[in-house]
Amino acid sequence: MDTKVSAIVFTPAGKRSRFITCLYAVGFLDLFGVSMVVPLLSHHIKSLGVSPTAAGVIGSLYGILQFFSSTLVGSWSDVVGRRHSLLVCILLSSLGYGLLGLSTNMYLFAIARIPVGIFKHSISISKALLSDLVTERDRPLVIGQFNSASGLVWILPWNDNSGLNKGSLSTGAAAVHSNEFVEMIPENMQLNQESKPIANGSQHYKTPPSLWTEVASVLRKMMKIACSELWDIFLVRMLMAIALMLYYSNFVLGIEERFGIKPKVTGYLLSYSSILGALAGFIIGPITRLYMYNTYRMLLHSSILTFSLILLHSAASTIWLVVVSSTFLEFSTTIGRTCIIDLELTLGGNQASGTLLGVGQSVTSVARIFAPLLSGIAQEISPCGPPLLGALLALSAVMMMFINQRRYCVHTDSKLKRQ
Numbered sequence: 001m002d003t004k005v006s007a008i009v010f011t012p013a014g015k016r017s018r019f020i021t022c023l024y025a026v027g028f029l030d031l032f033g034v035s036m037v038v039p040l041l042s043h044h045i046k047s048l049g050v051s052p053t054a055a056g057v058i059g060s061l062y063g064i065l066q067f068f069s070s071t072l073v074g075s076w077s078d079v080v081g082r083r084h085s086l087l088v089c090i091l092l093s094s095l096g097y098g099l100l101g102l103s104t105n106m107y108l109f110a111i112a113r114i115p116v117g118i119f120k121h122s123i124s125i126s127k128a129l130l131s132d133l134v135t136e137r138d139r140p141l142v143i144g145q146f147n148s149a150s151g152l153v154w155i156l157p158w159n160d161n162s163g164l165n166k167g168s169l170s171t172g173a174a175a176v177h178s179n180e181f182v183e184m185i186p187e188n189m190q191l192n193q194e195s196k197p198i199a200n201g202s203q204h205y206k207t208p209p210s211l212w213t214e215v216a217s218v219l220r221k222m223m224k225i226a227c228s229e230l231w232d233i234f235l236v237r238m239l240m241a242i243a244l245m246l247y248y249s250n251f252v253l254g255i256e257e258r259f260g261i262k263p264k265v266t267g268y269l270l271s272y273s274s275i276l277g278a279l280a281g282f283i284i285g286p287i288t289r290l291y292m293y294n295t296y297r298m299l300l301h302s303s304i305l306t307f308s309l310i311l312l313h314s315a316a317s318t319i320w321l322v323v324v325s326s327t328f329l330e331f332s333t334t335i336g337r338t339c340i341i342d343l344e345l346t347l348g349g350n351q352a353s354g355t356l357l358g359v360g361q362s363v364t365s366v367a368r369i370f371a372p373l374l375s376g377i378a379q380e381i382s383p384c385g386p387p388l389l390g391a392l393l394a395l396s397a398v399m400m401m402f403i404n405q406r407r408y409c410v411h412t413d414s415k416l417k418r419q
Contacts, residue, residue, distance in 0.1 A: 016133055016134075019133060020130065020133060020134070020142060022182070023126050023129060023130055023146065024145065024146055024149040024150075025149075026086070026090075026122070026126055026182060027122075027123060027126055027146050027149055027150035028149050028150055028152060028153060030090065030122050030123060030126075030150070031123070031150045031151075031153040032153050033094065033097065034097075034153075035153045037097050037100060037101075041100070044100070044103075044109075045058070045106075045109060048103070048104070048105060048106055048109060050106045050109075054106060058106070058109060058110050058113060061110060061113050061114075061117060062113050062116065062117045063117075063365050063368050063369065064117070064365075065113075065114065065117025065118050066117055066120070066361065066362075066365045067362050067365035067366065067369075068362075069117065069118045069119070069121070070121060070124070070358040070359070070360075070361035070362040070365065071355060071358040071359050071361075071362050072358070073085065073089065073118070073119065073121045073125075073354075073358060074121065074124060074125070074128070074354040074355045074356070074357050074358020074359070074361070075354060075355040075358060076354070077125050077128060077354035077358075078128075078353070078354040078355055082125055082128060082129040082132065082354070083129070083182060085125055085354075086122055086125045086126065086129065086182050087182055088119065089119045089120070089121050089122045089125060090122050090182070092115045092118075092119040093115060093116050093119045093120045093122065095115055096112050096113065096114065096115035096116035096117075096119070096120075097112075097116060099111065099112035099115075100112040100113075100116075121358070121361065123150065124354075124357040124358060124360075124361050125354060125357075126146065127143055127146065127341065127357055128353040128354045128357050130142050130143060130146060131143070131345055131353050132353065136342075136345075136346065137288075137293050139342050139345065140284050140288050140293075140295055140298075140338050140339060140342045141284050141285040141288060143284075143338050143341055143342065144280075144281035144282070144283075144284030144285075144334065144335075144338045145281050145282060145284070146281075147281045147334065147337065147338065148278050148279065148280070148281030148282055148334075149281075151274070151277055151278035151281070152278050229347075230344065230347055230348055230356075230359075232400060232404050233340070233343055233344055233347060234344075234359065234360065234363045235397075235400065236303075236340070236397045236400055236401060237340050237344075237360060237363050237364070238363045238364070238366060238367050239393045239394065239396055239397040239400075240303060240306070240336060240340070240393075240394060240397050241363070241364050241367035241368075241371075242367045242370055242371050242374065242390070242393050243306070243307075243310060243390035243391065243393040243394040243397070244306075244333060244390065245367060245368065245371035245375070245390075246371055246374060246375050246378070246386040246387060246389055246390035246393070247310050247313065247329075247386070247387045247390045249371060249372065249375035249386050250375060250379055250383065250386045250387075251266070251270070252266045252267075252270075253383070254383045254384065254386070254387070255269075255319070255322065257383045258316075258383055258384070259318075259319045259322075261319060269322075269323065269326060272326075272327075273326045273327070273329075273330050274330075276327060276330040276331065277330040277333070277334055280330055280331045280334035280335070281334055281338070283331070284334075284335065284338055287335065295339045295342045295343055295346065296339075296343060296401075296405075298335060298339045299335075299336060299339035299340060299343060299401070300398070300401050300402075300405075302332045302333075302335040302336040302339065303332075303336055303394060303397055303398050303401065304398055305328065305332040306329065306332045306333055306336060306394055307391055307394035307395050307397075307398055309325045309328055309329040309332060310325070310329070310387050310390050310391040310394060311387075311388070311391040312324075312325045313325040313326070313329075313387050314384045314387040314388040314390075314391060315384070340360075341357065341360065344356050344357070344360055345357075374386075374389060375389075
């Protein structure tokens with residue numbers, strides 16, 4: 001006998017807007033906690049007397065755990081529900097940050113990185129929940145505003161360098177407030193009675209499913225994504241991620257070597273770029289309307305612009321060309337990041353949005369592994385080597401989108417017909 005029951009809460013537009021605002025607050029508070037801890041990690045691990053090599057190994061542990069856990073946690077959120085998985089991720093990752101503040105040797109520091117590496121997926125789960133709450137037409141706008149709300153953390157001077165202990169306490173307090181906002185969101189919500197069958201990503205049973213049932217559901221969702229035809233869009237995401245990482249990898253050093261600009265002045269330029277990046281998310285709405293909600297065209301044009309601006313940066317003869325390229329690059333990359341997520345969900349289907357976003361995070365983790373190696377090799381050739389290589393990779397992503405243009409357009413047209 002079928003044990004599933006209809007336990008969906010149909011959410012009016014007014015309440016749905018309030019829940020979306022709650023998720024914006026969750027994203028802001030989550031990164032607020034991170035901003036209080038991450039800048040102090042290198043200083044803290046140095047104070048423990050750890051060698052640079054050991055520090056690098058411990059630092060890579062986080063990326064490795066993120067690579068393997070992103071897809072698993074994303075699939076798990078599809079099975080057990082966004083709200084439950086979001087609460088668990090916030091609590092356990094904040095526990096890891098708390099242990100960091102209490103670590104007194106290298107081994108405790110490494111252990112503290114484990115829960116953070118496994119469960120630091122609250123941002124991707126929040127985006128999956130946002131995609132459940134809005135129509136496909138409004139999804140780029142809402143995700144862009146979520147990115148802007150979260151990005152405000154990095155342009156505000158929260159951290160007073162008072163030490164990792166106080167920073168960890170601040171992270172814990174931010175987690176408590178995040179959970180308060182998450183508790184305001186009902187467990188099972190649906191946009192309306194005509195749209196998504198199960199909007200919160202979870203399956204509903206008369207009795208709670210067993211652990212093995214949940215594991216089997218997670219594995220089925222992962223296999224479905226693995227056997228899908230999404231490899232090209234994930235490859236585009238990885239190429240663009242590596243291109244941007246190469247651009248930023250030697251930004252300060254490259255500007256100093258090419259133009260003799262002091263790092264302090266370059267820091268002001270980076271802050272200026274961060275402000276633009278945070279504000280860029282709020283223009284997603286007008287741009288999507290201008291493009292008639294065709295996110296493929298938005299992604300293609302923003303990627304072409306990103307390639308052109310990185311190439312301009314690598315060939316710039318004056319610092320003012322660098323300023324111009326940095327200004328417009330923040331807008332193009334913000335639009336591109338939003339559109340790539342929307343295209344993943346459009347091509348892959350919204351029923352496994354957590355799994356799709358988890359795979360996307362794993363792809364980004366792969367980019368973080370290759371980018372430093374490629375940057376070092378390119379830096380050996382020229383100070384302009386990393387951004388020039390990044391421009392070539394961005395061009396490769398653009399060419400791949402041109403090759404698969406027909407398939408993307410078919411899915412985009414079908415999305416528009418559903419609105």
